[in-house]
Amino acid sequence: MSQHSQVIAIEWRQQTLQLLDQRILPHQQQMIECQTAAETANAIREMVVRGAPAIGITAAYGIALDALAGRDLEAAYKVLAESRPTAVNLFWALERMAALGTSDGEQLLAEARRIHAEDIAHNLAMGQFGAELLGNNATVYTHCNTGALATGGHGTALGIIRSAWAGGKIKHVYAGETRPWLQGARLTAWELMQDNIPVSLVCDGAAAQLFRAEKPEWVIVGADRITANGDVANKIGTYSLAVLARHHGMKFMVAAPSTTFDLSLNSGNDIPIEQRPMSEVTSLQGIQIAPQKCQAINPSFDVTPAELIDAIVTERGVIHQPSVATVAALLDSH
Numbered sequence: 001m002s003q004h005s006q007v008i009a010i011e012w013r014q015q016t017l018q019l020l021d022q023r024i025l026p027h028q029q030q031m032i033e034c035q036t037a038a039e040t041a042n043a044i045r046e047m048v049v050r051g052a053p054a055i056g057i058t059a060a061y062g063i064a065l066d067a068l069a070g071r072d073l074e075a076a077y078k079v080l081a082e083s084r085p086t087a088v089n090l091f092w093a094l095e096r097m098a099a100l101g102t103s104d105g106e107q108l109l110a111e112a113r114r115i116h117a118e119d120i121a122h123n124l125a126m127g128q129f130g131a132e133l134l135g136n137n138a139t140v141y142t143h144c145n146t147g148a149l150a151t152g153g154h155g156t157a158l159g160i161i162r163s164a165w166a167g168g169k170i171k172h173v174y175a176g177e178t179r180p181w182l183q184g185a186r187l188t189a190w191e192l193m194q195d196n197i198p199v200s201l202v203c204d205g206a207a208a209q210l211f212r213a214e215k216p217e218w219v220i221v222g223a224d225r226i227t228a229n230g231d232v233a234n235k236i237g238t239y240s241l242a243v244l245a246r247h248h249g250m251k252f253m254v255a256a257p258s259t260t261f262d263l264s265l266n267s268g269n270d271i272p273i274e275q276r277p278m279s280e281v282t283s284l285q286g287i288q289i290a291p292q293k294c295q296a297i298n299p300s301f302d303v304t305p306a307e308l309i310d311a312i313v314t315e316r317g318v319i320h321q322p323s324v325a326t327v328a329a330l331l332d333s334h
């Protein structure tokens, strides 16, 4: 059973960057072509491509686009860094590209390809580490989308689910719809059905009742930024799932490559939380659902404190009971 999903969200083709337009999945599959860093930044901001690792990989290719065309790279770094504020993978990728200290397009393209390939390898490693934490015949709950669409391939939380499925350990997956952008309903359900993994879609508001009635073994989610003490920023709704899981005696797992850690921040209080347009809440795919001029708040992420997290799975291994000490022990040991 292949562990690699066939879904390809990011592709370098004929000196251009091709992105699967995630705004119109699952009913339309259409690639968007980016020829400049500015176009790439716009694609990230508009969520043509989304997902912390995928954003970093995409930004790296955006730098290569401008380098190959001989454009000013200072402007390229700036416009990409300003595209979305929360996923630290974006800034990690840009800093890694800049650290090459060159404007040579071929060298920068080669580095972007390495970042892409390494992410897939990291996801496969995480998949194995995470799958080992699951019991046999596990029922799990996941939130947002953390699959091949959110990464270079295979996925983080969804990569663990894929690897556990390949090992015959998954009985059923519950996927939270994840309002307002519906990454769960439109992307995770689609990816899992493509892989014939049994999935049931869950309204975000139904999670509590499901936890009380079914008590899934694990909640498994991704991350956009993890601070030195193990606090985790992830898609809005993650924090409430962590509180619910603890209340119902369920275990809570975060899957993220080491590139998602930001050790310069002491706690989740310091993580910049993206505020997105009100229209994403008051309308749905262009159809107004709230009264005209209705006000709304739309924080795109929330912060789950480390004490509510049982395990953070990385490509380097598992951080059990995350804290300053256990985060440092894992990250400093490699």
Ligand SMILES: CSC[C@H]1O[C@H](OP(=O)(O)O)[C@H](O)[C@@H]1O
Binding pocket: 050, 051, 052, 053, 144, 145, 146, 147, 150, 151, 155, 156, 157, 183, 221, 222, 223, 224, 234, 235, 236, 300
């Ligand atoms: C594999 S990390 C994916 C991470 O990114 C998502 O946010 P967005 O869809 O807004 O980019 C969400 O927080 C996922 O957990």
